[in-house]
Amino acid sequence: MSNVTDMMYSLVHKAQSRDDSYTIALEEVFEKHMTAAKDLLDGEDLARFLSQLHSDVSNL
Numbered sequence: 001m002s003n004v005t006d007m008m009y010s011l012v013h014k015a016q017s018r019d020d021s022y023t024i025a026l027e028e029v030f031e032k033h034m035t036a037a038k039d040l041l042d043g044e045d046l047a048r049f050l051s052q053l054h055s056d057v058s059n060l
Contacts, residue, residue, distance in 0.1 A: 004032055030057050 007029050014022035030053070037049050 004029060007032075026057065026060065 007025060011022050011025040011029060014025060033053055034050065037046060037053070041049055
């Protein structure tokens with residue numbers, strides 16, 4: 001999860017500046033979270049987390 005905070009700051013700055021590349025940055029953060037979740041969770045816990053992650057990202 002290295003540099004995720006920096007990635008989030010960059011993502012927010014891009015979105016505020018109406019830089020459409022924020023969607024690419026969002027996808028990169030999403031992928032990092034998915035990878036970490038798959039390393040740490042399994043079964044129903046993983047399914048619940050991924051469902052919430054998808055929901056949270058969709059609400060952005």
